[in-house]
Amino acid sequence: MDPQNGQVNTAELLIQCLENEGVRYIFGLPGEENLQVLAALESSSIQFITTRHEQGAAFMADVYGRLTGRAGVCLSTLGPGATNLMTGVADANLDGAPLVAITGQVGTDRMHIESHQYLDLVAMFGPVTKWSSQIVRPSITPELVRRAFKRAETEKPGAVHIDLPENIAAMPVTGKPLKRDTKEKTYASYHSVNEAAAVISRATNPLILVGNGAIRGHASEALTEFATQLNIPVANTFMGKGVIPYTHPLALWTVGLQQRDYISCGFDRTDLVIAVGYDLIEYSPKRWNPDGSIPIVHIGSSPAEVDSSYIPVLEVVGDIPDALTEILRRADRQGKPDPYAIGLRADIRADYEQYSQDDSFPLRPQKLIYDLRQVMGPEDIAISDVGAHKMWMARHYHCDRPNTCIISNGFAAMGIAIPGAIAAKLIYPDRKVVAVTGDGGFMMNCQELETALRVGTPFVTLIFNDGGYGLIEWKQQNQFKRSAFVHFSNPDFVKFAESMGLKGYRVEAASDLIPMLKDALAQEVPAVIDIPVDYRENLLFSQKSGDLHCAM
Incomplete structure (x- = not known):
């Protein structure tokens, strides 16, 4: 191609359009069908963050969009890469986070027949996005990208999807990005x-x-x-x-x-x-x-x-x-x-403060979160995963500023905390960032801790360790007075962290947490803190809730 004469291939024009939209990062995995896009990124101002799983890439773009208000971008190849991407894309869509997902695809000459790894991705992403489309001709790329970002970022924000067939990606094209719109406020009558x-x-x-x-x-x-x-x-x-x-x-x-x-x-x-x-x-x-x-x-x-x-x-x-x-x-x-x-x-605050001096072990979730709040500053960011701990984070982790406690409560997907913390630390490298997760959610995307180490985003992961899917057990106990199929064993989380070149800690008394957390936050590498938690508090809360009477 001859960039001096304005002729590039479609993938190169796509990257120019993304640069025009102010994209700083693309999170994703390399694949055979997105090779042209990856080649174009080599000379781009956009930093490509290679992740260990497409779901992690989508969660990073999701949280990036939620924290900045600008669409986060994630990239996958076709087939299994695209299906892996979908959970994080759906999470962004239901949580109101602007996101643009880009997938590689087979060439248009293979779509009319049964073909290796081919799925109709435009149709597949349709139900979990605001808009899903395919670049069917090189010349439409600027229009399609501009529309994607406008749709993603317009209230209520959400996810959109662009599919790029590999033969279209390689075709020559002459064109340039479209100018971004100036958002005009609309006022109530x-x-x-x-x-x-x-x-x-x-x-x-x-x-x-x-x-x-x-x-x-x-x-x-x-x-x-x-x-x-x-x-x-x-x-x-x-x-x-x-x-x-x-x-x-x-x-x-x-x-x-x-x-x-x-x-x-x-x-x-x-x-x-x-x-x-x-x-x-x-x-x-x-x-x-x-x-x-x-x-x-x-x-x-x-x-x-x-x-x-x-x-x-x-x-x-x-x-x-x-x-x-x-x-x-x-x-x-x-x-x-x-x-x-x-x-x-006054009653709400008294309920919160009663755990400030609690020294029981394993830790009550209320005490764990109380201590976390004491260490985190008003601008620091906690990213909550999904599980029983999310309920306690919602109830007990309180904020001075918006967007300092990120909770997914639209799609509510497990596994978001660690990828989300990477995005948060990329945006705010000078703030403390903590990923708060259960042992179930941790094992879903713990591989992204290698990504965190590689890209230089030191944050702390707190693991509420109870050896099971605590939220489901809580609901089972409430409904059936028993639990089933929710327990599992865990690796040694300290050794796991150390094997990846991270810092690992294990809390063995309630008094350990604050000094460990301060030490972990001072590290130049990501850190993991394993915290045995007493989830008997779940049922005690349900009982208290059932007995709650309001004095009118």
């Missing part, structure tokens, strides 16, 4: 803002429920001011942590457990829920509004989803910070916060 202000002013015991959409919309400052000036308590979803600082006197911390908790009493008492950036996929409204009787004001960048338990009396659709600011200007609410809500916060 004056009518909806005025009506919302009136409804909120009339409410006696309003409650704010804030979700991940408020983080995506950069609404933290506006939301905190809104709640403070109007004296309205705030509960956040798993994915809305840090929108309001957990130390704020009106913060009621996290809602979303599949069982009743203190915050459930707040929903029982409220006469208005102000849902701000709330995604129904995070926490079904049937859990907090089962009969649809609680009036709801929906404030979001897109209209409310349809649900029989989520029928707003009013929708304020547009830029979230602007909507909150304009409603605040018009609201006439002079009352103090409900004394019951203030008492509720």
Whole structure:
């Protein structure tokens, strides 16, 4: 090809388009059908991160997109490489993280017959993405890439898929990337803002429920001011942590457990829920509004989803910070916060603090997370995997800032923590990053610790070690009073870490964790801390939840 005359092959034009989109990293694996793309990357400003499994690559792109708001990019070959990619792609799509997945494919001359490793990837990725397409002619590459990124990053963000046949990748083409659009904000109507202000002013015991959409919309400052000036308590979803600082006197911390908790009493008492950036996929409204009787004001960048338990009396659709600011200007609410809500916060905080001096061993999950919070700064990042520990992270790991505790609660895929921590450390090399995982989730993508070492992303992995799939056992015990098929044995995690050139630690007393964690975070290589955990607390919490009575 002759780049000086503007002629390149399709793969080279694709990489030019990705550079134009501001892509810094592509996570993936090499394959026979993506050789042209890999060759083009050799002279690119984009860094290719070779991973050990396509699922890890997709999770890295997923968390990269969620933390930056710019689409993370992952690459696989066809067939089994593409199917391996799908779990992480689906996770990004349901969690609202912008992601562009690129797959290699057989040549177009082989698609009409049964062919080695050939699957219709456009059709396969369709149900787990916002959009899935194939580059069928070299000349359409700039349009297709621009559309992919626009679709991925437009609210509500999600995953898109581009399929590139190997013969198309090698074809000559003359073209250039399309200019990126300037995103224009859309603003809520004056009518909806005025009506919302009136409804909120009339409410006696309003409650704010804030979700991940408020983080995506950069609404933290506006939301905190809104709640403070109007004296309205705030509960956040798993994915809305840090929108309001957990130390704020009106913060009621996290809602979303599949069982009743203190915050459930707040929903029982409220006469208005102000849902701000709330995604129904995070926490079904049937859990907090089962009969649809609680009036709801929906404030979001897109209209409310349809649900029989989520029928707003009013929708304020547009830029979230602007909507909150304009409603605040018009609201006439002079009352103090409900004394019951203030008492509720005191109960929640007392429950949290009671584990600060707990010295039992194996560690209770509450104590483990309490100690983790003491070591992590306000800007540091914890990435939670999925399992019983996720429930405790959601309930007990509290945040000062948005995007400092990443929890997947849309698709909720196990194995995300270690790949996600790699992405977080690439974006924020000066922050402490901790991957919090169970022993089940750890073994699903622990191979990516080699990737972390190779690319120079030192973070700490905390393993909640109970020798089983703790969340499933918790549910089995609740439903059947017994468990089945959930137990397994583990390797020696310290030796495992050391065999990879990492630092390995094992907690043998409750007092070990904080000094070990500080030491591990100071290392120049990734570190793994094996922590025996006492999950009897799961059933004790369920019992306490079942006995919870709200004093009205």
